[in-house]
Amino acid sequence: MSRGALRLMQLMAVVLGLLAALEVLCRVQPEGLAAVAHRVRFKLALLHARSPVDFVALGSSRSNDGLNPALLGLGSGFSAATPSSSLPTLEFFAANLGPQRRVLVELSGPMSASTPMDADDAAAPGAFDGDPLGAWLHAHSALLAVRRAFALENLPRVFAIVFASRFDGSEWFRSRQLTETFRPPVAPEGVHDAAAWAPAPVRETPPATLDAEGERVAEGFGRAVTALRAQGAVVTLVAPPLGAGWRETECTPELKAQRAEVARRVRAPFLDFTCAEVDERWFVDGQHLSSPGRAQYSKVLGEALRALP
Amino acid sequence: MLFHSATFLISVSGLIALYWLTPWHRARLALLFGASLVFYGWRHWPSVFLLLASITVNYTLGRLLERHRVKGLLALGVTLNLSLLLYFKYARFLIDQLILGGAQLGLELHVPRPDAWAPLGISFFTFQVVAYLVDVYRKELPAERSVLVFAVFKSFFAQLVAGPIVRGKDFLPQLHRRLPFDAEKLSRGAWLVLTGLFLKVGVADVIGDYVDFGWSDPASLGINNAWLVVYGYAAQLLADFWGYSTMAVGLGLCFGLVLPVNFENPYGSDSLREFWRRWHITLSVWLRDYLYISLGGNRGVSKTRAAFNRLLTMALGGLWHGPGWNFILWGFLHGVWMDLELVTEKSRARWPKWLGVLITFHVVVFLWIPFRAPSMGALGVLISRLFTAPWDINTPTQTAVMTFGFLALQKPLFGLVRADRPGSLRPWVVLVLAALMVWLLLAYGNARADFIYYVF
Numbered sequence: 053m054s055r056g057a058l059r060l061m062q063l064m065a066v067v068l069g070l071l072a073a074l075e076v077l078c079r080v081q082p083e084g085l086a087a088v089a090h091r092v093r094f095k096l097a098l099l100h101a102r103s104p105v106d107f108v109a110l111g112s113s114r115s116n117d118g119l120n121p122a123l124l125g126l127g128s129g130f131s132a133a134t135p136s137s138s139l140p141t142l143e144f145f146a147a148n149l150g151p152q153r154r155v156l157v158e159l160s161g162p163m164s165a166s167t168p169m170d171a172d173d174a175a176a177p178g179a180f181d182g183d184p185l186g187a188w189l190h191a192h193s194a195l196l197a198v199r200r201a202f203a204l205e206n207l208p209r210v211f212a213i214v215f216a217s218r219f220d221g222s223e224w225f226r227s228r229q230l231t232e233t234f235r236p237p238v239a240p241e242g243v244h245d246a247a248a249w250a251p252a253p254v255r256e257t258p259p260a261t262l263d264a265e266g267e268r269v270a271e272g273f274g275r276a277v278t279a280l281r282a283q284g285a286v287v288t289l290v291a292p293p294l295g296a297g298w299r300e301t302e303c304t305p306e307l308k309a310q311r312a313e314v315a316r317r318v319r320a321p322f323l324d325f326t327c328a329e330v331d332e333r334w335f336v337d338g339q340h341l342s343s344p345g346r347a348q349y350s351k352v353l354g355e356a357l358r359a360l361p
Numbered sequence: 362m363l364f365h366s367a368t369f370l371i372s373v374s375g376l377i378a379l380y381w382l383t384p385w386h387r388a389r390l391a392l393l394f395g396a397s398l399v400f401y402g403w404r405h406w407p408s409v410f411l412l413l414a415s416i417t418v419n420y421t422l423g424r425l426l427e428r429h430r431v432k433g434l435l436a437l438g439v440t441l442n443l444s445l446l447l448y449f450k451y452a453r454f455l456i457d458q459l460i461l462g463g464a465q466l467g468l469e470l471h472v473p474r475p476d477a478w479a480p481l482g483i484s485f486f487t488f489q490v491v492a493y494l495v496d497v498y499r500k501e502l503p504a505e506r507s508v509l510v511f512a513v514f515k516s517f518f519a520q521l522v523a524g525p526i527v528r529g530k531d532f533l534p535q536l537h538r539r540l541p542f543d544a545e546k547l548s549r550g551a552w553l554v555l556t557g558l559f560l561k562v563g564v565a566d567v568i569g570d571y572v573d574f575g576w577s578d579p580a581s582l583g584i585n586n587a588w589l590v591v592y593g594y595a596a597q598l599l600a601d602f603w604g605y606s607t608m609a610v611g612l613g614l615c616f617g618l619v620l621p622v623n624f625e626n627p628y629g630s631d632s633l634r635e636f637w638r639r640w641h642i643t644l645s646v647w648l649r650d651y652l653y654i655s656l657g658g659n660r661g662v663s664k665t666r667a668a669f670n671r672l673l674t675m676a677l678g679g680l681w682h683g684p685g686w687n688f689i690l691w692g693f694l695h696g697v698w699m700d701l702e703l704v705t706e707k708s709r710a711r712w713p714k715w716l717g718v719l720i721t722f723h724v725v726v727f728l729w730i731p732f733r734a735p736s737m738g739a740l741g742v743l744i745s746r747l748f749t750a751p752w753d754i755n756t757p758t759q760t761a762v763m764t765f766g767f768l769a770l771q772k773p774l775f776g777l778v779r780a781d782r783p784g785s786l787r788p789w790v791v792l793v794l795a796a797l798m799v800w801l802l803l804a805y806g807n808a809r810a811d812f813i814y815y816v817f
Contacts, residue, residue, distance in 0.1 A: 056545025059788060063551055066792045070799050182404050186367035195803070202804040228754075337754055 071195070074202070078194035088209045089201035091225060092141055092169060095132040096148055101216035104153075105130045108285075110145050111158025111292075112137040117227050118292045118341040119156075121220045123350035126154070126357060131221040133158065138167040139272040146276035152285040156357075157276065159289045159311055159322065161302050164269040227340045239344035240333035248330045249293070249352045251323040257312050266310045270317050277318040288357065289315050292349060293325040295338030303327040323356050325349070362403040364608045365562050369400065370554075377547070377615045386539035390509050393616065397518040401481070408480040412516060415445070419490045420511045426497045427504035435498040439491055446487045449479050454684030482522035484681055488647050490515060493529040495651055502530045510536045519612035523605055525623045526643040532618070540617035552791060553611025556778050559798040560604030562806040564767055568597045570807060571760040576735060579743040583753020587746035589761055594733050595726040596764045599628065602641070607778055626775040628725065628768065631717030632709075633699045636725060648678050668703075672696035682732070687740065691732040698724055 053061075078085055087097035099108065106127030109119050113135035121129025132145060142163055149155070157163075180187035190196055200206060212219055226232075262270055277287050291311065294302060303326050315322035332338065334345030341349055362369040376396050383389050402409035422438040447455075456472050463470035493514075496502035505511040513536055520527050575582055575590035582590060606623035613620040627640035637645045653674040659667035672693060679692020702709065709717065734740035767774070777786065777794065786794075 054544055056543065056548055059791070060544050060548035060551065062788065062792055063548055063555075063795055066795050067555065067799055070796055074803070182362065183366035183368045185371050189367050199803045199806075202800060204804070 075193060075195040078198055078201075082194055082198065084213075085198040085201040087213060088206055089198040091134045092137075092144065094209050094213075095134055095221055095224070096145065097213055098216050098219060098221055099130050099132055100150065101213050102130070102219070103217060105220075107154040107156060108132055108149065108152050109156040109158075109290075110137075110142060110149075111156075111290075112160060112162035113225070113227060113340060114160060114162065114292045114294075115156075115158045115290070116222070116225055117336075118346050118349045119353070120222055120346055120350040122222075123347060124354035124357065126354060129220060133221075135225050135227075136167070137163060138165040138169065139163065139269065139276075140166070140169045142276045143272060143279070144169050146279040149280065149283065149285075151283045152280070154288070155280050155285040156288050156290050157273070157280075157320075158291060159273065159314060159324075160291050160326070161307070164272075166268065228336050228342065232343055239348075240331065243331045243333060245329070245331045248328050249325075249348065250328060251325050251356055252308075252327055254322070255312075257316055259316065260309060260313045262310060262313055266313065269310065270314045273314050274318055277320060287318070287320045288360065289318070289320050289322040289324075290353065291322075291324045291326045292341070293328045293330045293334075295332045295335045296329075297338045299327060299329070321360050323353065325353075362400045364605065364612075365558055370558075372396075372400075373612065373615075380616055381542050387509060389539070390513050390536065393518075394509065394512050394516060397513070397516040397521060400518040401516065401521055405481070411445075411480050412486070415442070415486070415490065416508075416512050416515050419494065419515065420505065420508055422494060423497050423504035423511070424506075426494060430498060430500075432498075435494060438494040442487050442491050442494075446483055449483055451680075451684045485524050485526055486515060486521060488526050488644070488651075488681075489528075492526070492647060492651055496529055502533070505529070505533055507537075517613075517618070519609045519616075519618075520620055523602075523609075524641070524643055525606055525609060525621045526647050527620060528643075531621065535618050543617055546614045546617055550611045550614030550616075552795070553607050553614065553778070555611075555795055555798055557604045557606070557608030557611055559802055560600045560607060560778075562604075563798065563802045564763065565597045565600035565604055566807045567805055568593045568600070568760055568764055568767070571757050572597050572733075576733065576739065576743070579739055579746055582743070582746045582750060583755075584746065584748070584750040585756055586753050587743060587750055589756065589764065590743070591726060591730060591747065592768065593760060593764045594729050595628070596767045598729060598733075599624070600767060603778075624775075626771055628722050628771050629718060629775075630721050631714050632702050632721055633695060633724065634702060636721060637695075637699075644678070644681075648674055652677060668700045671699055675699065687731045687734050687737065691728055694728050694731070698728075 084097075087093045099105070105121075107121070107124075107129045109115055109121065109129065109131045111119070111133035113133070115133035116131060116135060119131055119133065121131050132149075134141070137158075142157065180190065209224075212224075273289075280287050308324075308327065311322070311324060311326070315324075334341055334348060336342045362372075364370075373396075376392070380389055380392055383392060398409050398412070401412060418441065419438065422434070422441075426434055426438070453474050456474050459472060460470050493502070497504045505514065510533065514527070514529060514533055517527075517532075572590055572593045575586060575593070579587070579590075603624045610620045610622060621643050623642050625639040625642065627636050630636040630639055653670055656670040656673060657666060658670060662670070673696075675692040675696030676689050677692065679688040679690070679695070682688045682691075730743060731740055734743065
């Protein structure tokens with residue numbers, strides 16, 4: 053065999069061999085690799101890999117950034133909140149969480165969105181126009197379904213699942229994690245907003261009619277809460293606080309009424325901090341709480357939860 | 362068919378096998394021609410008829426030019442080809458400008474806008490065939506006698522849509538002889554296809570996601586992210602077009618055919634003139650040989666005339682990229698800077714090379730802004746964000762790392778992808794890099810769109 057032919061064979065063997073080996077690996081270990089590849093499946097796998105907990109928090113990046121389970125004072129907890137969550141994500145969690153004692157469910161704008169679950173490499177519309185073999189491979193390859201498992205930044209998830217008892221889920225996917233590691237933020241000075249850190253007062257509201265969007269949200273939360281209760285969980289709805297800019301969007305009378313109606317229909321207590329006029333300096337970007345904000349919110353939320361009947 | 366689609370890559374693998382298993386030369390050429398038509402017409406089959414008509418007409422014109430060396434015949438051929446380009450690519454733009462100009466004068470013009478589709482790669486194959494006709498006229502190249510050879514020269518899928526702009530005197534002789542199977546060439550070709558694919562899908566498209574996002578709403582960008590969009594586009598455009606060109610050269614080698622290299626570390630240039638000798642080399646050479654020199658070049662003319670020739674060549678080179686004032690502005694500004702470089706040549710000669718590279722790089726990067734701008738309004742907004750916007754705490758780390766890593770590692774990266782230096786890498790290094798690229802393509806690859814130069 054000539055030197056050129058040998059090089060060609062070697063190159064083809066490496067490329068095709070690697071692809072074939074990874075495809076086989078992904079067919080043998082589809083669940084494990086899916087847990088490494090996708091944030092939602094990862095948090096679920098982490099929860100299942102550790103010992104039972106007293107409560108689980110479900111929500112978007114707002115809860116993921118804002119809630120430290122250890123500071124709630126409700127026993128051992130786990131944060132399964134993930135960025136880019138939506139109503140389909142919540143329903144997926146609710147269906148797969150397993151038996152739990154208590155579940156905190158975030159009721160907010162992001163969690164009401166209809167965006168498809170961020171748990172699969174769904175192809176963008178039109179991604180395979182004119183590429184029938186690409187579409188076929190996307191549909192049939194186990195490797196392509198979990199390919200993000202091989203991203204370098206996702207590899208630590210393998211160790212997390214192996215040593216799951218050391219984690220409570222809140223260590224992952226925080227917005228400013230890297231920055232805060234190198235430059236821990238300090239609590240803002242001169243902030244006098246202690247009185248603002250309170251959920252909206254609970255009032256008995258009469259049944260209200262919702263528009264089509266509100267009905268979709270209410271039905272989705274209804275299905276999720278029913279599924280959680282069917283597995284033995286006590287459900288509490290929560291909504292983290294927001295900076296002034298975001299309050300303008302989500303603290304409108306219409307959305308307040310919609311959240312109250314959703315809580316009424318699912319018959320769950322609702323600790324709504326959406327309209328709490330807390331200082332902007334607790335946030336990194338007006339929406340996500342910084343480390344001091346996270347400690348503050350977790351403490352206040354814990355007190356409010358313990359005060360529930 | 363897109364080079365980075367699975368359908369293309371799998372089909373072309375089969376085609377390569379079939380090509381080398383075919384013992385007859387003419388059958389191989391027919392196979393290449395047939396496959397080129399299928400790949401070209403895959404997304405828009407009517408374009409195939411235009412291509413076939415262009416092949417027939419230009420083959421005939423070439424033969425006629427050889428027999429009757431008449432300037433009028435050459436003018437007819439050039440006009441015919443440029444008219445097609447003008448109609449398909451620029452007619453709407455010109456009519457829009459006419460209507461706008463009329464409106465300025467208070468005239469309400471009702472000129473019908475042609476409902477023309479722009480055939481893929483029309484700018485590239487028009488320039489290729491114009492060069493062929495001129496070369497035949499200048500007696501630098503005999504007119505091709507075989508229709509099949511000419512058809513493959515004009516339509517070879519590896520270079521049809523976005524170059525490299527192949528010259529007849531380089532390419533036609535390769536199509537005349539039956540090539541023996543060369544595993545070394547095939548191995549180098551496969552390596553280049555893989556590296557080109559990585560540059561496109563693993564680098565350009567990943568960075569391009571954020572660049573597109575930034576340009577979709579420049580007013581929302583913080584100062585840091587506005588600069589990231591600017592540098593990101595410089596990285597995206599190079600990775601995209603260099604990736605395409607590398608795949609094209611690699612695909613050519615898989616069939617035993619050598620296509621010209623189109624990039625040679627352009628961001629390492631210490632002047633814009635050098636940049637154009639390293640960026641889209643085949644277009645630069647075309648503009649020099651068939652436009653700049655035809656205008657008079659810089660020999661035997663006054664300095665003012667030479668400067669004008671440069672400005673005009675660069676502005677037309679800008680216009681070649683697309684029907685828009687932003688492209689003309691971009692080309693014109695390149696011409697202005699090149700003239701400035703000539704004026705300051707003596708003082709610049711005393712500067713250290715790194716300073717020249719740094720300045721040239723930033724001039725190029727800054728001039729990509731009008732090139733990429735979707736509108737003059739967006740251009741103004743982005744430029745103002747570069748200097749007046751507040752800092753945005755949410756910086757896309759992956760895009761930033763990839764952009765600045767890619768730009769900083771240009772020299773070693775070009776060393777790895779050299780097509781004309783076979784065996785410059787140890788075999789085990791090639792294998793390790795190949796495995797790494799496959800790994801990274803799988804983990805990070807983001808095949809999102811056409812190659813940027815497909816629309817030019």
